[in-house]
Amino acid sequence: MNCFTLPTAARITGIETDNYRTKTFVLDAQLEAAPGQFIMAWLPRFDEKPFSLVSADPVTLMITAVGPFTRLVHELQVGDRLWLRGPFGRGFDAPATSRRVALVGGGYGVAPLLWLARRQLAQGAHVTAIIGARTEADLLYGPRFAALADASGVGVIPCASRLKTAAQARTGA
Numbered sequence: 001m002n003c004f005t006l007p008t009a010a011r012i013t014g015i016e017t018d019n020y021r022t023k024t025f026v027l028d029a030q031l032e033a034a035p036g037q038f039i040m041a042w043l044p045r046f047d048e049k050p051f052s053l054v055s056a057d058p059v060t061l062m063i064t065a066v067g068p069f070t071r072l073v074h075e076l077q078v079g080d081r082l083w084l085r086g087p088f089g090r091g092f093d094a095p096a097t098s099r100r101v102a103l104v105g106g107g108y109g110v111a112p113l114l115w116l117a118r119r120q121l122a123q124g125a126h127v128t129a130i131i132g133a134r135t136e137a138d139l140l141y142g143p144r145f146a147a148l149a150d151a152s153g154v155g156v157i158p159c160a161s162r163l164k165t166a167a168q169a170r171t172g173a
């Protein structure tokens with residue numbers, strides 16, 4: 001296990017589509033890191049941007065296409081390379097003795113919570129995850145949290161801040 005002080009190439013080994021503008025990328029790299037830390041992802045001659053670690057072993061990133069860099073990453077395929085630096089930032093400081101833990105995240109703030117939930121479960125905590133997004137369609141990792149709920153009893157509360165209007169609900173928009 002290690003940390004990358006210089007941009008280090010990693011190959012994409014898996015890509016999953018999470019919603020209409022978010023994909024999760026699994027890379028053939030391992031880092032010494034904790035939930036809550038992030039890496040810098042670099043595409044040579046283009047740009048470098050920060051992304052939270054969904055997992056450090058293997059390095060996994062959840063990337064929402066909002067601009068030039070993230071749209072280009074979305075075009076990458078399995079076998080393509082992404083360069084990584086890090087980890088950076090401080091991981092979550094969850095006390096090992098907590099028995100009941102509420103994890104709250106919105107938007108791509110949900111990215112590290114699945115990993116943190118698994119760590120807290122392993123320490124015997126009772127975990128509730130509150131995951132938020134602007135709309136139901138923007139909600140991230142709902143199915144992954146649901147699978148964790150089925151497997152290990154994690155409580156999951158999905159929240160959307162913009163509810164559909166009656167007209168949208170009728171038309172399915």
Ligand SMILES: Cc1cc2nc3c(=O)[nH]c(=O)nc-3n(C[C@H](O)[C@H](O)[C@H](O)COP(=O)(O)OP(=O)(O)OC[C@H]3O[C@@H](n4cnc5c(N)ncnc54)[C@H](O)[C@@H]3O)c2cc1C
Nearest residue numbers: 038049050051052062063064066067068069070071108111
């Ligand atoms: C510590 C840290 C961790 C991060 N973790 C993640 C992560 O796990 N996954 C992830 O997808 N992003 C994450 N981000 C955000 C990501 O780095 C930015 O979205 C990045 O700037 C996108 O680069 P871009 O060139 O594609 O778009 P930019 O040109 O930088 O942004 C294009 C436009 O989109 C807006 N924008 C940026 N992000 C969002 C968003 N999420 N939703 C709506 N509008 C947005 C910007 O304000 C700008 O107007 C993180 C940022 C930080 C600082």
